[in-house]
Amino acid sequence: MTKITHKGLWFEYSSLNKEDKSIFKKMTVTALICGFFIGIGADKSDLVLMSETIHPWALYLIPVMTLIFLFLTIKYSFDFYFRQDELYKKYHDFSMLSGFMGFAVFGIILHFISVFVEFEVQWIDYMFCSILGMVIGQLYFYKKFYQ
Numbered sequence: 833m834t835k836i837t838h839k840g841l842w843f844e845y846s847s848l849n850k851e852d853k854s855i856f857k858k859m860t861v862t863a864l865i866c867g868f869f870i871g872i873g874a875d876k877s878d879l880v881l882m883s884e885t886i887h888p889w890a891l892y893l894i895p896v897m898t899l900i901f902l903f904l905t906i907k908y909s910f911d912f913y914f915r916q917d918e919l920y921k922k923y924h925d926f927s928m929l930s931g932f933m934g935f936a937v938f939g940i941i942l943h944f945i946s947v948f949v950e951f952e953v954q955w956i957d958y959m960f961c962s963i964l965g966m967v968i969g970q971l972y973f974y975k976k977f978y979q
Contacts, residue, residue, distance in 0.1 A: 840974025859908035934965010
């Protein structure tokens, strides 16, 4: 059983069994590699620069590698999810729902604010809206069910 800590924002790694730790390590490594590829290829100008400085195939290879590591991260996260108890699964599902609500609510607010202050919203800004919603949901779930 995974022990949720830090007011719902993390879990105690030592509470995982050996196989769950292995899956979590694989998920973390693939997520970091995916994040690296997202970072170096986040914009079209970045991809063009990489293809000019490294190799012309980088224009095609970086997005493909990003997708491969994204799908591996998703696979390992599902493997981890299905091995957990019901309370953790409810916590996870509530976190994901809260993330979507953050994306919808804070994203709409951000969109309309951007119209008036002439701020160009990027996809990462909507991702931050999702993360904000997820954090609020995790804090709420921990307070309601773990305390």
